[in-house]
Amino acid sequence: MKFLLALLTVSSVAAFTPAAIKPVAKSIQLYGEYGASSTSFYTNVEKQDSYASLDDVLSVKCKDEKVRLVIKDMLDACADITEALRTALVTVEGSANTFGDAQLSVDVIADNLMWEACKNSPVIREGASEEDPEVRDTDEQGDGEYTVCWDPLDGSSIVDNNWAVGTMIGIWPKSTGLIGATGRDQVTSLVAIYGPRTTVLVALDDGTYEFSYGCTPEGCQLPDGTWEPWICSRSDIKINPDCKIFSPANLRAAQDVPGYKKLIDHYMADRYTLRYSGGLVPDVYQQFTKNQGIFSNPTSPSSPAKLRLAFEAAPFALLVEKAGGKSSDGITGGSILDVQINAVDQRTPLCIGSANEVDRFNDWVIGSEE
Template sequence: AEEGDAAYGASHTSFYTDAVAKERYETLDEVLTRSLKDAKLQGMVRELLDACVKITEALRVNLVTVNDSSNTFGDTQLTVDVIADDLLWDLAKSSALVCEASSEEEPEIVKTNPEGQFVLCWDPLDGSSIVDNNWAVGTIVGIWDKSTGLIGATGRDQVMSLVTLYGPRTTVFMTLDDGVYEFTLGPGNEWICSRDKIQIKQDCKIFAPANMRAAQEVDGYAKLIDHYMTNKYTLRYSGGLVPDVCQQFTKQQGVFTNPTSKASPAKLRLAFEAAPFGRLVEMAGGKTSDGVSGNSVLDVKIEAVDQRTALAIGSANEVDRFNETVLAPVAA
């Protein structure tokens, strides 16, 4: 086997997949029964995945066109955004399990069923800027318990997070009691467990650098990018948060960086994007940084539904490198 830099090269077979075919794959129900003891959460997962099946179908048959409206953040809404959001609102308003919900498209907390147990926050279709290219996009969901609610809570208070990736296949990554699992949508719209107890290595050679404009102002970020290039890291960046972070689960390594500057302020939403991904990555052995203090993004208190944050997320040693290279010089 190759070692060192050669083992990371894009031509190396380990860069394509580490998955070995199995004779049989566990079903969603089998895994949930074993690895998610909360029966209500089991039901919530099933309802969310049913919605993601419908979103998959909508993406396959609907053309990407501009809708006659924009969301609260000023983003132009596309027809597929609206369809995905409507499907999730249909779920939230009809579910006996959801007491409150909020969408990135309209960031207000909406009370649904007072007898429900969970607060849902979702980005219905992250990656609107690349969906017209037919690139991979995704749905991001954070789930909090009604006992904490959302405002005043942190990402660490989530009881589960779940991210669905719509690419050539539809896959979903979720946090269960004993780790992070990947499920793949198979024939007959049945979900099978394609990876279990995913672990992200401490070191990596894959980088996904967002907000490159900030490197013009933040010397530390320019230095970090130069480190990646000089040390022959492999660039894997599409501009879509979901594929750019989810590759860490399939490659078992990687780092995504999104610092801020005066001219390039924070854009990622804490409740809708950073916190759900933070729970997934940290449960898989990775690390996060809030891009300001260097502490975990899961410890940032959610004080507003539309709160923004910087972010570094992925292999632990590379997040440490981000903190040391980008944040430490600023603090000094």
């Protein structure tokens, strides 16, 4: 089955040329065409004749062998979640997580797959899930290196609509662990989105890269007849400093924070495009495909913070900042990556995306509260 490029937003992989990778990377052929419209902020990148495989990219762009291993283990888990989502019904499981949210069967399945991946990985020592936010030992041999935190299936409120949902993963080294560390201590982070196709953003040594999951459970066929489950669909992604796309979360706070109301009015008056689903993964992920955007989630006394620092904000912030964007902790205006993690389920405000728009948020929203 051919991997339709009509469904794939890709960027140049010129970095993976014979000059950059020796020997030349195995290439995967993709087929199809797609259209673009500047007025709708569709992708403007062009089809490539071939794409580098996961191993080819990691060998050049991730110097630490153990980090390469944990990335591949997490991608395998995302592939398993992809297959589970294709067959699992969205039903209430009948239990609730620590935060009182009703768990859906797909949440439980995704979480179980993540725990299984951590227990089977030779380089992971600890895991923590948003569904049960406690750091637990997963390393029977005692030689693991990483603490992995994840939100197994972000988007419980929209998954029943069959909208795009995702998995967010942050990975911390043994030297820091999780408690007392910051998001800047992460060795890498990954965010997967499950839509018409599965794509995953990965923080590598020199930037943010996107990998696409194969068109069949077996993967994509290489010219030599072998199969590869993951290919690099976008390399060294950049988020422009200015944008015309906004995703305004926690609009209730605009009733309490004058600066947030002013900011929303500015977006509307200057005819920004609203792109908001209510799922953190699709609402921030679009910044990497459109190369622009701003997601804002301030808080107020009557609308407190809901986003989790370790499971959601820190993993996304690492990816955004490696792509040239900025993040704000919504309190001091500093990077969310510099906020110390003092509790597994720690909550935080968040603004993230195009740098100049994050600066505007800091000036108007945080400044209005001072």
